[in-house]
Amino acid sequence: MPEPTTTTGSATGPQDADALTGRLGAVLADPARRPLLLALDFDGTLAPLVDDPMTSAILPAGVEVLAALAGRPGVALALVSGRAMADLHALAEVPPGTYLVGSHGAERARVTPHGLDRDVVELTAEQADRLAALGARAAAVARGRDGVWVETKPTAVVVHTRLAERDVAAAAEQEALALGAELGTGTLHGKDVVELTVLPADKGSALQALRHEIGAPVVLYGGDDVTDEHAFAALDADDLTVKVGAGATAARYRVPGPEDVVAVLAAVERATR
Ligand SMILES: [Mg+2]
Missing domain, CATH: 3.30.70.1020 (Trehalose-6-phosphate phosphatase related protein; domain 2)
Structure with a gap:
């Protein structure tokens, strides 16, 4: 498939990081909009892309800010990845309480202090x-x-x-x-x-199921790949959808790369202290 064309900053294109931070501030100031589900793709979103997928790692500042956000009232954390759950759990340095969605939604688990509490996948x-x-x-x-x-x-x-x-x-x-x-x-x-x-799944359905389970009125979802477009399309008009990097997108906001995703998380961390 050809690389999608990059959209420019037209009036109808995604808004920038400042606009996103402003909107986040308004959401976080409203108790009726909690819990906020902070859901993020892993590769290319929290972890810079690398040639060997098994050396992929969340930026150190990202690990720190996620740890600080863990257990914060009114905030739920999730990683939503195409990776198999075993891979995702091995690589993701995320705190207990974080939901993990693997294989584009076909696998689900939650990180606990004692390891992974995972839903069993059964094939016919x-x-x-x-x-x-x-x-x-x-x-x-x-x-x-x-x-x-x-x-x-x-x-x-x-x-x-x-x-x-x-x-x-x-x-x-x-x-x-x-x-x-x-x-x-x-x-x-x-x-x-x-x-x-063999088990149809997409990030959009998985994310909507998770948000309904935990009763999150607002979801922030960030991702860099074409498979993340399923999530952007499935989310609601009030949700905060964030495309990471270049490429055509249905997301409402765009940030340049993983460092900027971490900066957004840091803004949430400061606003929820
Ligand atoms: Mg990705």
């Missing part, structure tokens, strides 16, 4: 068979293509192309999408990844 026999078939076929897509590799998650198979030459990546992604269409399974096309899932 048909889904398990389809997952195995997808794994074998995806491995064939990656074979012979430098920089293309396959990850198997509990509910999906992911073809990664981040380290491949551009034309190699494009060919692999097209084949993976065709495979999804052929096997009639859900596909998600993100930055340098094609995910083929």
Whole structure:
């Protein structure tokens, strides 16, 4: 898929970080709008993008501010990622009480002082068979293509192309999408990844379910990828949707990168002391 075109600061485009901070101030000043659900994507949003996904880490200032926000009355924290839950939990240095949403919503858990309290993912026999078939076929897509590799998650198979030459990546992604269409399974096309899932999930549905569970009148959601657009589209008009970095978006606000996301969290931290 071609890189989405960057929107400019037109009157209808997303507003900047100052506008976001101002709006956040108004939300936090109104007790009727608590709890505020602060939900964030992980890679490219709290953690700068790196070539090896297993070395991804939240900015140190982000770890600190999340720890300070933990247990703050009227604030709930969540990470909403495409990563498998096991990966997300291993990498995310987040405080107890934080909700973790993995595999684009197919996996859910909550961090506790004693480890992870996770909801069990159960596949039907048909889904398990389809997952195995997808794994074998995806491995064939990656074979012979430098920089293309396959990850198997509990509910999906992911073809990664981040380290491949551009034309190699494009060919692999097209084949993976065709495979999804052929096997009639859900596909998600993100930055340098094609995910083929047997358990349909998207960040928007997952986030709305979580906010209803905890009774959050307002959600702030930030993300950098095309899969985060599901969340931006699913949230309500009063919610604060934040696109991180360049690219076309339905979000109402835009910030340049993870440092700016941490600055927004710091503003919430100061306002809720
Ligand atoms: Mg991301």
